[in-house]
Amino acid sequence: MESQVKEIIARALNVDSAIITDELSSGDIPEWDSVGNLAIISTIEQELGIEFPLEDLFDLTSVHSIINKVNQLSNV
Amino acid sequence: MFDAPHSRLLCDILKHAKETPDKIALVDGDQRVSYRQLVERIESAAAYLNSQGISRGDYIMLMAQKEPTFVYLYLAAHLHGIINVVVDAASPQERIEYIFDLTKPVAVFGNSSNIKSARSFDDINLDKCKAKTSALPLLKEDDVADVMFTTGTTGESKGVCLTHSNIAGSASNTNGFIGTTADDIEALALPLSHSFGLGRLRCVFMAGATLVLVSNFANLKSLFTVIENEHVTGFGMVPAAWQYIKRFSGKRIGRFADQLRYIEIGSAALPVEDKRLLMELFPHTRLCMHYGLTEASRAMFCEFHTNADNLETVGRPSSALVEVSVFDEDGNPVTDGNDGEICVRGNMVTKSYFLSQDNDDAFYGDWLRTGDWGHHDANGNFYLTGRKKELINVGGEKVSPVTIEKAIISLGVPDCACIGVPDPNGVLGEVPKAFMVKGNTPIDLDEIKRGLMRLLPPHEIPAMWEWVDSIPRTSSGKIQRLKLK
Secondary structure, eight states: OHHHHHHHHHHHHTSOGGGOOTTOBTTSSTTSSHHHHHHHHHHHHHHHTOOOOHHHHTTOOBHHHHHHHHHHHHTO | OOOOTTOHHHHHHHHHHHHSTTSEEEEETTEEEEHHHHHHHHHHHHHHHHHTTOOTTOEEEEEEOSOHHHHHHHHHHHHTTOEEEEEETTSOHHHHHHHHHHHOOSEEESOOSSOTTOBOGGGOOGGGOOOOOSOOOOOOTTSEEEEEEOOOSSSSOOEEEEEHHHHHHHHHHHHHHHOOOTTOEEEEOSOTTSHHHHHHHHHHHHHTOEEEEOOOSSOHHHHHHHHHHTTOOEEEEOHHHHHHHHHHHTTGGGGGTTTOOEEEEOSSOOOHHHHHHHHHHOTTSEEEEEEEETTEEEEEEEETGGGTTOTTOOBEESSTTEEEEEEOTTSOBOOSSOOEEEEEEETTBOSEESSGGGGTTTEETTEEEEEEEEEEOTTSOEEEEEEGGGOEEETTEEEOHHHHHHHHHHTTOSEEEEEEEEOTTSSSBEEEEEEEEOTTOOOOHHHHHHHHHHHSOGGGSOSEEEEESOOOBOTTSOBOGGGOO
């Protein structure tokens, strides 16, 4: 799941997947701006068939936090 | 310290450096730069540019990045009469190459994978550059300071030449309206590659206030931490950023209502319900929405609280030095309140495009033609009804796509855009076509058609319809109608 999420993030931001580390946060690279963040959220939701609760979006600020949330939602 | 009578922006920075040398001008992470240091670094950056053989009248391309070195080089160029061509590093290669080939810069600074000769800001060591004491070239306030390329919704991108007088005029008008003072601390999350963000930088420095660089709006948690820790009193945002803030943080931003003195909004339309929500969240904050374009930055302003009973207006001229008028298609003023083309003249209005051919039909005398269609009321408030070039000519009746879009959205459609397409029956010339995003709405096409019959005259009801996944928009939220067919 972790590598799949990273691959989706790289694709949504149109960047090389090598730079998608756990620590990478929104705003760290020019491509991860607000438009990029919207692309990440909607692509993950579409491709993994999950829906992020609105109240959680504020905390999804890094690759690590997104992977954790996806794991949590997938295990429900 | 230098002397730069041609640039009011530099003169004001110099004044602050003399009067309040230790006042913080710029914050970038842990780095804090006082006004005295800002002047020193501008001088060092000017020396660096000279050491590279760059001098008055040369063009340099600056990849806009939230880096102090960008700020120093940008202002240093002004000091020596070097002309900045400011571009977004993330622009498509095609656009960067177009601008590069057109302006032929002698050097490119900033990170760019598109231009091999670009010198990264990280590789420029200003500490090694000693300021020269030699006399500066004699410059005039009407010399070109910056060339900004439009991100227009219609046609090719145009280079807009802005003089030292233009950019200082815009900042002065804006500060006068918003009321930014030396006591303010502003978070800058807007991109510096656009007129809005770069304009905010100039406003802050002219006021002697503090600018805190924030990468962008993506990480709202980080932005809110900056607002809290740096005691931020103001910021600028485009409507798309506001929609993002709403979606990703709900009403959390309202907790800063007591410390935020102003928010400047601009670049695209903001729905009235969002204006009301902002007024509710920020009851004591000046909520200043501008109308402007790269060619005439901040031509008008509307402050929401003082216009609470008329939030449809884009406002009135931003200062006594700005005039706005409505012209008919023959270039005559429209005085009866009817629709016409919004035209602007004043201290911030460009006198020329980079390519002289772009000046054709761009002005009526010294009035800049904005290409926006609208009117004013008896109190001098202006209203927009659409882009002139985007107006749909239905059998001789000019129809604003914005009017149709608003009507469709009022029926519950999440997003939509309208354009003119050739009448398939060959009768009316053009007919409106609507592109709509369905989202989760249960509404169907028949319901929309029935609803519009109540809201619009028959010729304004689209003749063609298409459901789409999304409406193409620029990064600042403007609909890219040219991409719709």
